[in-house]
Amino acid sequence: MDSTECIDERALSKLRWRCRRGLLENDLFIEKFFARHESCVTHAQAHGLTQLMDLADNDLLDLLLRRTEPKDELDTPEVREVLQLMRN
Numbered sequence: 001m002d003s004t005e006c007i008d009e010r011a012l013s014k015l016r017w018r019c020r021r022g023l024l025e026n027d028l029f030i031e032k033f034f035a036r037h038e039s040c041v042t043h044a045q046a047h048g049l050t051q052l053m054d055l056a057d058n059d060l061l062d063l064l065l066r067r068t069e070p071k072d073e074l075d076t077p078e079v080r081e082v083l084q085l086m087r088n
Helices: 009-018 024-040 043-053 057-064 077-087
Strands: none
Touching (some): 009 024, 024 057, 024 077, 043 057, 043 077
């Protein structure tokens, strides 16, 4: 599997479901990401997004609002790429 290939429709649907959050602010960032990029979310982006979704809502919001930056095991190229896309 090439990490730059787009995920299929089923994987995209599962990813969208996985990305549902409790905080409206997070949902707004996530919806904007999907509105712009759902035509081709790569495997690498899907992996980065999944890692971000493992965070608590407030920790995710801090990253999205640039209050903090990824560190330790979360500091990966995939996570940084997705964060950049979500922040723009």
